[in-house]
Amino acid sequence: MDERGRIPDLDALQRALRPCRRCVVAGIRVESMPVVSGGRDADAILVGQAPGIREAENLTPFSGPAGRRLREWLAPAGLGDEESFYGRLYIAAVVRCFPGKRPGGGSDIRPSPAMVRECVPWLRRELELVRAPLVLSVGTLALEELAPGVRLDDAVGAELTLADGRPLLALPHPSGASPWPHLPGNRDRLERALRMVAERLGP
Secondary structure (H helix, E strand, O other), rough: OOHHHOOOHHHHHOOOOOOOOOOOOOOOOOOOOOOOOOOOOOEEEEEEEEHHHHHHHOOOOOOHHHHHHHHHHHHOOOOOOOHHHHEEEEEEEEEOOOOOOOOOOOOEOOHHHHHHHHHHHHHHHHHHHOOOOOOEEEHHHHHHHHHHOOOOOHEEEOOOOOOOEEEEEEEOOOOOOHHHOOOOOOHHHHHHHHHHHHHHHHH
């Protein structure tokens, strides 16, 4: 077992995670320090892919345009403002450091399998330590980790179940560069998924 699986509590995990340089030691390029956010009493755990360039600068998850769009989506669940979003959600990710931009300054690099292997034990231990009753995945990489083999098209708008019995609701990535919400049938899937989140977390 990776030693991170034996970290005794959330405070100890976050203290160990913030200075983590495992990828750097392994020769994997990253362009930020780890991004950490959330407390043990969260109403839900939200699992994203990796920080973006804005998050790399201020070490706050979903603080750029994608985060604003995500909060707009989640407003019916009472998560549309920053205070509620950061206060009620434990925000985790498959990868905690910004992996960088594609050549030419385009979209963010998708974390490599090597980066995921180095980083994902943090997430797995967080899921054990944070006993929030609901888990939300954002984007394909988070879904691949939490529900291997399930396609985003099939997951969004359906209720999945984690191995520990908790419900998992999947959302697409809120990046403006993602075509997913605009493809045929996907708007209905997204709206159904957001209603399900609101039913679980709304006022």
